[in-house]
Amino acid sequence: xxxxxxxxxxxxxxxxxxxxxxxxxxxxxxxxxxxxxxxxxxxxxxxxxxxxxxxxxxxxxxxxxxxxxxxxxxxxxxxxxxxxxxxxxxxxxxxxxxxxxxxxxxxxxxxxxxxxxxxxxxxxxxxxxxxxxxxxxxxxxxxxxxxxxxxxxxxxxxxxxxxxxxxxxxxxxxxxxxxxxxxxxxxxxxxxxxxxxxxxxxxxxxxxxxxxxxxxxxxxxxxxxxxxxxxxxxxxxxxxxxxxxxxxxxxxxxxxxxxxxxxxxxxxxxxxxxxxxxxxxxxxxxxxxxxxxxxxxxxxxxxxxxxxxxxxxxxxxxxxxxxxxxxxxxxxxxxxxxxxxxxxxxxxxxxxxxxxxxxxxxxxxxxxxxxxxxxxxxxxxxxxxxxxxxxxxxxxxxxxxxxxxxxxxxxxxxxxxxxxxxxxxxxxxxxxxxxxxxxxxxxxxxxxxxx
Amino acid sequence: xxxxxxxxxxxxxxxxxxxxxxxxxxxxxxxxxxxxxxxxxxxxxxxxxxxxxxxxxxxxxxxxxxxxxxxxxxxxxxxxxxxxxxxxxxxxxxxxxxxxxxxxxxxxxxxxxxxxxxxxxxxxxxxxxxxxxxxxxxxxxxxxxxxxxxxxxxxxxxxxxxxxxxxxxxxxxxxxxxxxxxxxxxxxxxxxxxxxxxxxxxx
Numbered sequence: 001x002x003x004x005x006x007x008x009x010x011x012x013x014x015x016x017x018x019x020x021x022x023x024x025x026x027x028x029x030x031x032x033x034x035x036x037x038x039x040x041x042x043x044x045x046x047x048x049x050x051x052x053x054x055x056x057x058x059x060x061x062x063x064x065x066x067x068x069x070x071x072x073x074x075x076x077x078x079x080x081x082x083x084x085x086x087x088x089x090x091x092x093x094x095x096x097x098x099x100x101x102x103x104x105x106x107x108x109x110x111x112x113x114x115x116x117x118x119x120x121x122x123x124x125x126x127x128x129x130x131x132x133x134x135x136x137x138x139x140x141x142x143x144x145x146x147x148x149x150x151x152x153x154x155x156x157x158x159x160x161x162x163x164x165x166x167x168x169x170x171x172x173x174x175x176x177x178x179x180x181x182x183x184x185x186x187x188x189x190x191x192x193x194x195x196x197x198x199x200x201x202x203x204x205x206x207x208x209x210x211x212x213x214x215x216x217x218x219x220x221x222x223x224x225x226x227x228x229x230x231x232x233x234x235x236x237x238x239x240x241x242x243x244x245x246x247x248x249x250x251x252x253x254x255x256x257x258x259x260x261x262x263x264x265x266x267x268x269x270x271x272x273x274x275x276x277x278x279x280x281x282x283x284x285x286x287x288x289x290x291x292x293x294x295x296x297x298x299x300x301x302x303x304x305x306x307x308x309x310x311x312x313x314x315x316x317x318x319x320x321x322x323x324x325x326x327x328x329x330x331x332x333x334x335x336x337x338x339x340x341x342x343x344x345x346x347x348x349x350x351x352x353x354x355x356x357x358x359x360x361x362x363x364x365x366x367x368x369x370x371x372x373x374x375x376x377x378x379x380x381x382x383x384x385x386x387x388x389x390x391x392x393x394x395x396x397x398x399x400x401x402x403x404x405x406x407x408x409x410x411x412x413x414x415x416x417x418x419x420x421x422x423x424x425x426x427x428x429x430x431x432x433x434x435x436x437x438x439x440x441x442x443x444x445x446x447x448x449x450x451x
Numbered sequence: 452x453x454x455x456x457x458x459x460x461x462x463x464x465x466x467x468x469x470x471x472x473x474x475x476x477x478x479x480x481x482x483x484x485x486x487x488x489x490x491x492x493x494x495x496x497x498x499x500x501x502x503x504x505x506x507x508x509x510x511x512x513x514x515x516x517x518x519x520x521x522x523x524x525x526x527x528x529x530x531x532x533x534x535x536x537x538x539x540x541x542x543x544x545x546x547x548x549x550x551x552x553x554x555x556x557x558x559x560x561x562x563x564x565x566x567x568x569x570x571x572x573x574x575x576x577x578x579x580x581x582x583x584x585x586x587x588x589x590x591x592x593x594x595x596x597x598x599x600x601x602x603x604x605x606x607x608x609x610x611x612x613x614x615x616x617x618x619x620x621x622x623x624x625x626x627x628x629x630x631x632x633x634x635x636x637x638x639x640x641x642x643x644x645x646x647x648x649x650x651x652x653x654x
Contacts, residue, residue, distance in 0.1 A: 081482065081485060081652065082650050082651055082652050082653060083651040084651075085651075105598070105617075105618055107581075107630075107635065107638055108577075108639055108647070109601070110580055110581070110601070111577060111648055113512060113517075113601070114513060114576075114577060114580060115549070115648060115650065116507075116511060117508055117511045117513060117514055117517040118517060118546065118650060119650055120505055120507035120511070121489075121502065121505060121517075122546065123485070124505050124506070124508070125507065126506045126507065127504065127505055127506075131488060416506060420506050424509065425506040425509045425510055429506075430510040430511070430512060430603075431604075432510075433510055433511065434512050434601065434603030434604075435605055437512065437601050438606050439605075441602065441614075442605075442606065442610075
């Protein structure tokens with residue numbers, strides 16, 4: 001029996017050996033070497049274009065199928081469920097007063113609050129930013145489809161093939177690349193760390209960081225378009241960007257060198273952090289230091305004061321938002337008083353949703369999602385540098401930068417705090433509303449006493 | 452066609468809700484998606500905490516009263532499994548009060564009897580925001596409570612008291628120092644309730 005299997009055994013071994021060699025050679029030639037030199041064959045763009053055509057076909061097919069079966073097709077509320085009227089409290093109440101002879105309080109005053117309240121139950125500006133965006137067309141991932149009944153064999157077959165390709169081919173490929181990228185990062189930065197401080201070390205550190213991040217970019221099949229590269233952040237400044245996922249860091253750092261800011265972690269992250277800081281100065285905080293705002297501010301200002309150090313990369317929202325809006329920027333980084341380089345990042349949700357819903361998914365689950373999507377497509381805009389103007393305080397400066405980023409990226413500009421993902425809204429906002437209404441009430445009585 | 456809402460909504464349910472509330476098919480599915488996204492516990496029903504998680508509602512001075520309106524007195528099994536939870540039908544039933552009145556012409560397949568979004572029903576909804584103990588009368592205390600919620604700490608007790616007294620005086624016709632539903636309706640007869648208490652649902 002065994003001798004019967006023997007020739008097959010060695011044959012299989014040989015075949016496996018050959019395929020591995022071929023596999024790794026292809027990997028090396030098409031992915032790793034270009035990453036080292038920063039060139040691209042353009043394979044990913046071709047891939048992206050063909051995917052778009054495929055998705056459009058799939059959507060049309062589903063619409064046709066639904067019509068044939070006379071089913072209702074679910075359309076996402078991309079235009080909103082309701083049309084809200086942008087009427088303020090004062091306007092509304094003035095309108096209601098017009099008919100009658102100026103009583104101080106009218107029982108109908110509650111209508112405004114009542115309607116606003118129910119409108120916010122149906123559609124509010126904040127809670128929808130913490131879940132993934134809904135898509136117009138289907139991208140052959142069941143995780144984003146509500147309509148997937150069996151409409152046509154061809155469509156189901158396509159979906160099935162998609163699953164095979166993504167989990168059977170793309171996922172292992174990407175995981176290999178990810179490990180390579182991270183491994184190289186740790187090893188090479190440690191080696192660079194052995195050099196004496198000086199220009200050579202900085203040069204090597206830059207090259208090493210860029211190379212490893214580029215490999216990671218290919219590990220995610222990220223297709224990134226950089227705009228306005230003349231505005232790239234320079235030493236002695238702070239780079240701020242909107243935050244959608246941890247991948248933002250990889251996307252920005254594969255095009256320029258930054259000093260990272262973050263908390264010291266344990267485990268694998270800790271290893272990576274310790275290795276990185278050997279090659280060039282990043283800013284890692286202990287857990288206890290994070291609470292001390294003065295300490296944080298001091299370390300950041302010291303870093304930017306040193307012209308030889310790289311620009312700091314900060315995400316002022318403090319948490320991941322789903323890339324349809326930009327939420328309140330924390331003022332800490334804007335108080336330091338150096339040049340701010342804003343960057344806007346916008347993901348194309350058709351190929352894979354990059355948003356990390358940290359209250360729902362853990363990191364590993366998220367990375368798995370990312371690596372089994374079709375691709376990550378995004379655009380990065382480098383905006384011209386901004387500084388704090390005369391008479392502007394940190395909060396106003398932060399809002400100005402936020403508005404510029406929102407405008408460039410085509411995102412909604414919100415004043416709400418990203419912390420609302422987990423925390424409650426502050427009472428002070430309700431008190432503002434109450435104050436407004438009281439003014440309307442009392443204001444009218446003042447008019448009466450005057451007349 | 453992205454949506455995390457699972458297919459727990461059956462066609463029969465949609466038809467029933469359509470008959471009861473007058474919403475269209477697509478409006479019902481979209482509102483179901485919204486209901487589902489508010490339902491953090493994923494148990495098919497919303498609790499008061501789920502509503503309070505909406506920041507714009509939490510800062511609304513009458514937020515708590517509005518949330519109350521979704522949880523009717525007693526346990527009508529169709530709308531609530533428990534007293535502090537409201538299911539999708541109950542949710543839709545309350546929202547139906549805010550449909551614009553013109554939409555009724557488009558949906559002829561409503562049950563007989565007054566539609567939920569008639570002027571009277573809209574007024575009744577507002578009335579219940581005042582009438583906390585649901586005894587069909589707005590007492591001076593209840594009126595004061597609502598006033599206090601709306602103005603916060605910015606107006607003194609005496610001033611607020613005199614506002615309440617004046618309001619009751621003007622509305623009360625049968626001298627019982629309370630405002631009944633018919634007196635409430637009379638006071639607001641010149642107000643365009645249909646427009647003020649309507650939300651423009653997109654189709």
